[in-house]
Amino acid sequence: MAKLINLKINGKPVSVPEGTMVVDAAKKAGIDIPVFCYHPKMEPVAMCRQCLVEIGRPVIDRATGQPVLEENGQPKLQFGPKLETSCSTPVSEGMVVITDSEKARAGQREILELLLTSHPLDCPVCDKGGECPLQNLTMKFGPKESRFLYDEKHHAEKHFPLGDLIFLDRERCIQCARCVRFQSDIAGEPVLGFSQRGRHTEIVTYSDPGFDSVFSGNTTDICPVGALTTADFRFGARPWELKSSASICSQCPVGCNVTFNVRREVKAGGGYVIKRAMPRQNEQVNEIWMCDKGRFAGYQYTEADSRLKLDSPELDQALSQAAVKLAESASQAVFLAGGRLSNEDFYTLKQFATRLGAKAYLYTRHGGGEYTTRYGLAPGSNLGNLGKGDTVLVVASDLYHEAPLWYLRLKAAAKRGATLIVANARATKLDEFATFVIRYSYGDEVETVKSLSSKEKVGEAIKNTHHLVIFYGADGLGLTGTTALAQACADLFTSLPVSQTAPKANNGLIGVWSTPNQQGALEMGFAPCADLAAELKDKTVYILAADPAGDDPTLAEALKGAKAVIAQDILETETTRLANIVLPAAAYTEREGTFTSGERRVQRFYPAVPARPGTKADFALIAELAKRCGIDLEGRSALLVMNQIVANEPAFSGITYAKLAEVTEQWPIIGRSDLFYGGTGYENKQGLGVTLSLTPGVSPQGRDKQATLLSPSPAAKEMRGEGLRPKEDELLAVPITKLYDNGTTVAPAKLLAAHIARFDGVFVNPATAKKYGLENGSQARVSLNGVTYSASVLLDESISTGVVLIPRSFGIPLAEPAFVLLTALEPAQEA
Amino acid sequence: MAYLLLRHRDIPGLENIEIYKQNGGFRALEKAVTTLQPKQVVEEVKASGLRGRGGAGFPTGVKWSFLPDTIWPHYVVCNADESEPGTFKDREIMEGNPYQFLEGVALACYAVGAAEGYIYIRGEYYPIAKQIEACIAEMEKQGYLGDSLFGTQTSIRLKVHLGAGAYICGEETALLESLEGKRGQPRLRPPFPAVVGLYGKPTVINNVETLTNLPFIVEHGAAAFREFGTEKSPGVKIFSLSGNVERPGNYELPLGTPFRELIFTHGGGIPNGRKLRAIMPAGASSSIIRVDDSNFDRVMDTPMDYESVPSLGSMLGSASVIVIDDAHPIDWVIKKTIDFFQHESCGKCTPCRDGNYWMKHLTTRIHAGKAIAADVKLLDNVAAQVYGKCLCALGDFSTMAVRSAIERFPEDFEKVTGNS
Ligand SMILES: Cc1cc2nc3c(=O)[nH]c(=O)nc-3n(C[C@H](O)[C@H](O)[C@H](O)COP(=O)(O)O)c2cc1C
Ligand code: SF4
Ligand code: SF4
Ligand code: SF4
Ligand code: FES
Numbered sequence A: 001m002a003k004l005i006n007l008k009i010n011g012k013p014v015s016v017p018e019g020t021m022v023v024d025a026a027k028k029a030g031i032d033i034p035v036f037c038y039h040p041k042m043e044p045v046a047m048c049r050q051c052l053v054e055i056g057r058p059v060i061d062r063a064t065g066q067p068v069l070e071e072n073g074q075p076k077l078q079f080g081p082k083l084e085t086s087c088s089t090p091v092s093e094g095m096v097v098i099t100d101s102e103k104a105r106a107g108q109r110e111i112l113e114l115l116l117t118s119h120p121l122d123c124p125v126c127d128k129g130g131e132c133p134l135q136n137l138t139m140k141f142g143p144k145e146s147r148f149l150y151d152e153k154h155h156a157e158k159h160f161p162l163g164d165l166i167f168l169d170r171e172r173c174i175q176c177a178r179c180v181r182f183q184s185d186i187a188g189e190p191v192l193g194f195s196q197r198g199r200h201t202e203i204v205t206y207s208d209p210g211f212d213s214v215f216s217g218n219t220t221d222i223c224p225v226g227a228l229t230t231a232d233f234r235f236g237a238r239p240w241e242l243k244s245s246a247s248i249c250s251q252c253p254v255g256c257n258v259t260f261n262v263r264r265e266v267k268a269g270g271g272y273v274i275k276r277a278m279p280r281q282n283e284q285v286n287e288i289w290m291c292d293k294g295r296f297a298g299y300q301y302t303e304a305d306s307r308l309k310l311d312s313p314e315l316d317q318a319l320s321q322a323a324v325k326l327a328e329s330a331s332q333a334v335f336l337a338g339g340r341l342s343n344e345d346f347y348t349l350k351q352f353a354t355r356l357g358a359k360a361y362l363y364t365r366h367g368g369g370e371y372t373t374r375y376g377l378a379p380g381s382n383l384g385n386l387g388k389g390d391t392v393l394v395v396a397s398d399l400y401h402e403a404p405l406w407y408l409r410l411k412a413a414a415k416r417g418a419t420l421i422v423a424n425a426r427a428t429k430l431d432e433f434a435t436f437v438i439r440y441s442y443g444d445e446v447e448t449v450k451s452l453s454s455k456e457k458v459g460e461a462i463k464n465t466h467h468l469v470i471f472y473g474a475d476g477l478g479l480t481g482t483t484a485l486a487q488a489c490a491d492l493f494t495s496l497p498v499s500q501t502a503p504k505a506n507n508g509l510i511g512v513w514s515t516p517n518q519q520g521a522l523e524m525g526f527a528p529c530a531d532l533a534a535e536l537k538d539k540t541v542y543i544l545a546a547d548p549a550g551d552d553p554t555l556a557e558a559l560k561g562a563k564a565v566i567a568q569d570i571l572e573t574e575t576t577r578l579a580n581i582v583l584p585a586a587a588y589t590e591r592e593g594t595f596t597s598g599e600r601r602v603q604r605f606y607p608a609v610p611a612r613p614g615t616k617a618d619f620a621l622i623a624e625l626a627k628r629c630g631i632d633l634e635g636r637s638a639l640l641v642m643n644q645i646v647a648n649e650p651a652f653s654g655i656t657y658a659k660l661a662e663v664t665e666q667w668p669i670i671g672r673s674d675l676f677y678g679g680t681g682y683e684n685k686q687g688l689g690v691t692l693s694l695t696p697g698v699s700p701q702g703r704d705k706q707a708t709l710l711s712p713s714p715a716a717k718e719m720r721g722e723g724l725r726p727k728e729d730e731l732l733a734v735p736i737t738k739l740y741d742n743g744t745t746v747a748p749a750k751l752l753a754a755h756i757a758r759f760d761g762v763f764v765n766p767a768t769a770k771k772y773g774l775e776n777g778s779q780a781r782v783s784l785n786g787v788t789y790s791a792s793v794l795l796d797e798s799i800s801t802g803v804v805l806i807p808r809s810f811g812i813p814l815a816e817p818a819f820v821l822l823t824a825l826e827p828a829q830e831a
Numbered sequence B: 001m002a003y004l005l006l007r008h009r010d011i012p013g014l015e016n017i018e019i020y021k022q023n024g025g026f027r028a029l030e031k032a033v034t035t036l037q038p039k040q041v042v043e044e045v046k047a048s049g050l051r052g053r054g055g056a057g058f059p060t061g062v063k064w065s066f067l068p069d070t071i072w073p074h075y076v077v078c079n080a081d082e083s084e085p086g087t088f089k090d091r092e093i094m095e096g097n098p099y100q101f102l103e104g105v106a107l108a109c110y111a112v113g114a115a116e117g118y119i120y121i122r123g124e125y126y127p128i129a130k131q132i133e134a135c136i137a138e139m140e141k142q143g144y145l146g147d148s149l150f151g152t153q154t155s156i157r158l159k160v161h162l163g164a165g166a167y168i169c170g171e172e173t174a175l176l177e178s179l180e181g182k183r184g185q186p187r188l189r190p191p192f193p194a195v196v197g198l199y200g201k202p203t204v205i206n207n208v209e210t211l212t213n214l215p216f217i218v219e220h221g222a223a224a225f226r227e228f229g230t231e232k233s234p235g236v237k238i239f240s241l242s243g244n245v246e247r248p249g250n251y252e253l254p255l256g257t258p259f260r261e262l263i264f265t266h267g268g269g270i271p272n273g274r275k276l277r278a279i280m281p282a283g284a285s286s287s288i289i290r291v292d293d294s295n296f297d298r299v300m301d302t303p304m305d306y307e308s309v310p311s312l313g314s315m316l317g318s319a320s321v322i323v324i325d326d327a328h329p330i331d332w333v334i335k336k337t338i339d340f341f342q343h344e345s346c347g348k349c350t351p352c353r354d355g356n357y358w359m360k361h362l363t364t365r366i367h368a369g370k371a372i373a374a375d376v377k378l379l380d381n382v383a384a385q386v387y388g389k390c391l392c393a394l395g396d397f398s399t400m401a402v403r404s405a406i407e408r409f410p411e412d413f414e415k416v417t418g419n420s
Helices: A022-028 A102-117 A133-141 A178-187 A217-222 A292-297 A312-332 A343-356 A369-375 A404-415 A429-433 A445-454 A456-463 A479-494 A518-523 A532-536 A553-560 A574-578 A618-628 A638-648 A703-709 A714-719 A750-757 A766-771 B017-022 B027-035 B038-048 B060-064 B089-096 B098-112 B123-141 B172-179 B208-212 B214-220 B222-226 B259-266 B296-300 B330-344 B350-367 B373-386 B393-408 B410-416
Strands: A004-009 A012-017 A052-058 A077-079 A096-098 A166-168 A192-195 A202-205 A228-230 A243-248 A257-264 A272-279 A333-338 A359-363 A391-395 A419-424 A436-439 A468-472 A508-511 A540-544 A564-569 A581-584 A593-596 A601-605 A731-736 A762-764 A779-784 A787-795 A803-807 A818-824 B074-080 B114-121 B157-162 B203-207 B236-243 B249-254 B276-280 B320-325
Touching: A004 A022, A012 A022, A022 A096, A052 A102, A102 A133, A102 B350, A102 B373, A166 A217, A178 A192, A178 A217, A178 A404, A217 A228, A217 A272, A217 A292, A243 A601, A272 A292, A292 A750, A312 A333, A312 A343, A312 A540, A312 A564, A312 A581, A312 A618, A333 A343, A333 A532, A343 A359, A343 A518, A343 A593, A343 A618, A343 A638, A359 A518, A359 A532, A369 A479, A369 A508, A369 A518, A391 A404, A391 A445, A391 A456, A391 A479, A404 A419, A404 A429, A419 A429, A419 A445, A419 A456, A436 A456, A445 A456, A445 A479, A468 A479, A479 A508, A518 A593, A532 A553, A540 A618, A553 A574, A564 A574, A564 A618, A593 A638, A731 A762, A762 A766, A766 A787, B017 B098, B017 B123, B027 B098, B027 B214, B038 B060, B038 B098, B038 B214, B038 B222, B060 B098, B060 B203, B074 B098, B074 B172, B074 B208, B089 B098, B089 B123, B089 B208, B089 B236, B098 B114, B098 B123, B098 B157, B098 B203, B098 B208, B098 B214, B114 B123, B114 B172, B123 B157, B172 B203, B203 B208, B208 B214, B214 B222, B236 B259, B249 B259, B259 B276, B259 B296, B259 B320, B276 B330, B330 B350, B330 B393, B330 B410, B350 B373, B350 B393, B350 B410, B373 B393, B373 B410, B393 B410
Parallel strands: A004 A096, A333 A359, A333 A540, A391 A419, A391 A468, A419 A436, A468 A508, A540 A564, A564 A581, A731 A803, A762 A787, B074 B114, B074 B203, B114 B157, B236 B320
Antiparallel strands: A004 A012, A052 A077, A052 A096, A166 A228, A192 A202, A243 A257, A257 A272, A593 A601, A731 A818, A762 A803, A779 A787, A779 A818, B236 B249, B276 B320
8 A cells, every 4th residue: 555645735645655646636635636638547637727726835844854844843934936837747745735725726727728729619519518617717717808809819620530430520639649548558459649749739540541540539528628529429428418327338338437428309209319428427337438339339239120020919919929829838848049138038037938938048149158157257356456466367358349348457457567468370469468368279169268377477477376267258269269268278277276156346257248238137047058059940939139141151050950939029020031020129228227247247238228118138038028927027127127036046146136236436536627528428326336246166057957068069079279281272261250240239239340351351361362263342152051142251361371360240150160261252353 | 179069170171081080080089998998988968077069058967877777778869950040050961970970870879878879960951861871871881880899898889860850859858759760740758768768768968069079078078178167167158140140150169158258258249230139049949038229248148058047037948049139120030930830830739839820820910010019918818828848848938938028028019000
């Protein structure tokens, strides 16, 4: 713990840790100093000069080293001739800070006057108007009128597209460099910078395509003026018309806390529509950030044309028909649910399956849940606390694409001194910040993890660490591979001293799932099915929040061979098209519930808009179905379901909706006199969530069964250990995940269409492409298991020549690594 | 008196290494490297009282002693950005006496234990940069730079880096940024370059003229150096004289030489029978000294050294003395200085960026006769508002001429605002 320093600010005694900047010390004491360039998440740069204050320091007698005293016994103070920038001045013992003297106030007022000379003052048409730090600070600290001639104003470009997601208004920019610094220091994607100088200084993007970053939206939040706006929200609404609704992003397992801003609109018949998503402060999860996928794809599908709905009688009929089929089949029914469902939905589904005698599976190809539930993160964990002496291992995951906020948090942990080990078969963005990068061949994942302890430096880092966190993904892996990998990771924990394996905060195994609530399903004992196609044959299949038919033609075939298919989803999918009965679910933005993040944090989301007419929350649909099968389940409200979860699921014991909604004070303090952000989007009033308790070794009910279920197929066994080495003209095809995918809820995000398209294809090394007569963008044939698919060829120099990467969700159903043949669709011209 | 710095004026062909050697060249470097400890060189320079010639006049030896012994490597960076309007002394040194200058850089490297030194030359001095590079190559060839200097373990390498045309890159931290390949903008201080400098390592930054003094000090000792100049401002200084004088040019004179000697004896006085009306002793960054019948002799007899010029309400700075006669209105002068600063403000901090833009509009309007008295007051106010709030000294510099002009030459402003 850092030494405490005592000082006085505006006469108020304050004690803060050594190294604290005066501006933060003041904030803690309830005193707001106006700032623009300063941002508590970034190093001070003292550029805008807004935070000027008077600072006096005790005069120290050189001979004695003691403070010189005034006649009245008070230490003699020396004030500098100039005002000082409080954002870049660290506190010191005995310091006296005055922020509200005439001199200090004059300094603050004068800087504001200067800033406003070059500002267009188009607040009436500015998106930031109403939540703008420049507006608010001018009101509080600025001059009442301008002495600058309006005609002499500097004019610059407005509506400049930095990229397709973010627009820049160069007149409004006050050159605070927050956006530049966010991109280089926090995101690790230095694509913004300044060009020109003096009054002509302007923000430019260095990347092609422009503003190429998956965190770009955050710059619009931290921009203290309306210079940066998002393509979707700009000119869309005034901040004061918006209501805030707390939610959790559902695009990845991080579970970023978000705010949906809603407004009543004509197009919704006077009802509420979501106008934008903003990060909601949760320092233990996403701090004040979120990624562009969450921002631009997180809720947009709520309004998609392909929403399913049934009017009341139709729904009634559908439910009755479905109930008849299920009741008929009973133990011959199979439930298949995707990780998009909430805890409440999974619980209700599990009750239904148990009472009906049906089998219930989690629809995923990412195994290893039986380990993450036993070796996962314990309560009190916060990746934000990892630093010197801690070790983080990321294996077979491209976190930047699969869980961007984890990438951000681990990058920061490495900066704080944590040892970051990144092991993957190909280069990933996180490598840049890793202490150790381990490269293996696809197929060698398990061997690699097993050999880590015996490596000299890496082994030391793992053995001697205070905390060990392991992230394992499914880069190039299917169900068998991920399960084996999770086991190897778990073994790594058990090989450590007991102190490491006992439940301990900031220690544990995290699965980088592809859905927001796979962990929640696992905690309740759901598990994937090893041979789904076989399992579906002749069964009555109840599918929820999953699109097996769209993912894999084999599964589509299998579903055709099923006795009946009941599909419950938000949007139309291949599966709903093929189903005998369709049940329309409400989007998570329209209802209440909880997700369990990959870090095992249970978090509440609230309805932002009313459920579309003709849809119902998943748990309610399940309960209605059950009821019609004569099974009485709780379906009245998510809260009542949670009460049952708490009572019956050991991992959830002690949790209540009220507890999930608790908020404790967070640092930095956001809001309040608009220091860092002028709006309310960041505010977290609806809960920080609670991490599930953990009893290692104790396996929740049903889990042992899965272990047998998951015994690898003989073919898979063969593949393990020796790496996967293709024969001559074969390539090893491996499934990978890209951030912008073609998933059911992502595809409707119109703004991201071009971003998604960038990953629609198969990635090969340029040398490989050449060998097969292919070029970037040319069409190729991929033959897999005797079926041929066509795809665009995308080049990636960082991958080895023997592999072809197949991004998931783009139509090539590669569940496990496999050997494929790659040929040009049109034979290349003979040279 | 023989020249100490502009020795090429005494010795033709001194820019040739052989001639430089024949005239005692590299003796100081050999003496230091083979017989003195680096600390002894630092001490000698401290004792000499040499003060930085780049403008601030900070004691050079003291600056060197701030480098921590615990962080390595150390770097020496020579500031050859010479961009202050009215300053053209470093150019003459580098063109005429390049080896003495480079010997000085090498001595600084030896003194602070730097194996590498960088010479940052303003972009417009492209031919000089080529020449200096050739000189460095020649010195390497002859064993005055490179490894095992004079058969010792010492190695010193020098590199030239060309600026891209920005006054701000003369400011030492902006210079370091630029040298590192970044945008030339000042850094937040502390930490100071002596601790966190080039590539984050302890760094000494000195002006060309400062460094060119070193061979003399090392060879002849601090006492010999102190024979010139004053107690607190020892040594000689090159005064760049320009403006309304008969003979503009560089004059190497002992510090403490009075203005009269520079302007009238050496500079030949004011041409066309005009009267001396104003002096800017530190280029565009100066407060303007008013000269009229009431104070003519007092100003003329003021010694030009770091202590005395402030008594006239100005600074010696880099000693680029701009002389202004009574044919040039002062409102025109400040319009010129603000045009310059407005163009050169790097834009990093608000007061300088926006203040200079504002001042440019005001000075332009005032000079064009399109302003009223209140605008002059406003200009003074804006300048006062900028002063003392900026991230680097450029912002303060930009207000010097403006504020002193309005205070000391009210009649010029009254004339243009029609308020006389
Ligand atoms: C705006 C600005 C411009 C400067 N330009 C120069 C310059 O062109 N040459 C120079 O030697 N020093 C210049 N300086 C001073 C340097 O920052 C630094 O003080 C000097 O190089 C130190 O060397 P010295 O101690 O040998 O004088 C400038 C300072 C400022 C604030
Ligand atoms: S665009 Fe916004 S955040 Fe970026 S420098 Fe300008 S004002 Fe600051
Ligand atoms: S990191 Fe994940 S949870 Fe966070 S905003 Fe992005 S997609 Fe959503
Ligand atoms: S004072 Fe001017 S030159 Fe210096 S940092 Fe500020 S804007 Fe740049
Ligand atoms: S200088 Fe302190 S907030 Fe910008």
